[in-house]
Amino acid sequence: MYKLTVTLFLLLAGSLCYGANTNTIPLQLTDSLSGKPVANAVVLLENGPAESPIEAEIVQKNRNFHPHTLIIPKHSRVDFPNQDNTQHHVYSFSPAKTFNIELYAGRPTEPVVFNKTGVVEIGCNIHDHMQAFILITDSAPSGRTDERGRLTVEIPPSADSDSGKEAGLLVWHPRLTDNTRMARFTIELPHSGPLELSVELSPEPASNDRLDGLQNRFREL
Known part of the structure; x- marks a missing residue:
């Protein structure tokens, strides 16, 4: 099984005002081998705004x-x-x-x-x-990447204004090599300039693939 390397580019787009200079960062998620965008990846800002149970x-x-x-x-x-x-x-x-x-x-x-x-x-x-x-x-999702692999992440002003601090960015996709956990990246605050990160994806499964690994683990319990 081959692995794909995906490069995640976080580009700072400057500050927009949502009450208190919230920093918005356009995010582009692409496959570094094919250059194609990675759609439908879930992105969360660690320790971001919380949501009530549903x-x-x-x-x-x-x-x-x-x-x-x-x-x-x-x-x-x-x-x-x-x-x-x-x-x-x-x-x-x-x-x-x-x-x-x-x-x-x-x-x-x-x-x-x-x-x-x-x-x-x-x-x-x-x-x-x-x-x-x-x-x-624990935090509300920033969203999912669109068909072009794009998403805008908002850094709360309370975090972005503290020099020397870090923010954690969590990224998940069903084809992550280990999709049982989220990939974590660190952003130094305040952030400026592009940030290049990479995660590994498994190949696109064939439509007739069986989940033999999952079934075998169940039957071993």
């Missing part, structure tokens, strides 16, 4: 999870309704949350509560191809 769903329909990636604040509750005409067996053994909803149709009795930050990988023990991720965070 109620959310990951629906099973047409033997797939919808959405494929769910981002929620810590202590949120997630339900897993089954809208298919076949039963599913939803599980995760990720360090951030281990749970097991055995064969069922309809709606489980109770939602799952996610009290620890991190990345949760979800599978179905009946349908090997089914996969989803839940990202549990």
Whole structure:
């Protein structure tokens, strides 16, 4: 399996005023080998503005999870309704949350509560191809990169005005070499000039690939 190297360029665009000189940084995420943009990467500013817990769903329909990636604040509750005409067996053994909803149709009795930050990988023990991720965070996401691999990240004035401090930037994509955690980068504050970072991605999986690794780990439990 080959690995792709992705270069992350953070370019300072100056300060825009959102009440107190919030620093906005246009972010461009690209594949350094092909030069193509990396779309749909989740970006968070560490210790950024917090959000209250929410109620959310990951629906099973047409033997797939919808959405494929769910981002929620810590202590949120997630339900897993089954809208298919076949039963599913939803599980995760990720360090951030281990749970097991055995064969069922309809709606489980109770939602799952996610009290620890991190990345949760979800599978179905009946349908090997089914996969989803839940990202549990302490900070509200800055957003996801668009089709051109672009996103604007806002640095709060309280952080950006303190010389000598650092800000952590978290980046996640389902094809990260280790997609069970977020890649962390450090920005020195105040930030000026371009910052080049890199992460490794796994190759795009074939449409008929099975999640044999995930299934084997489940059956070894």
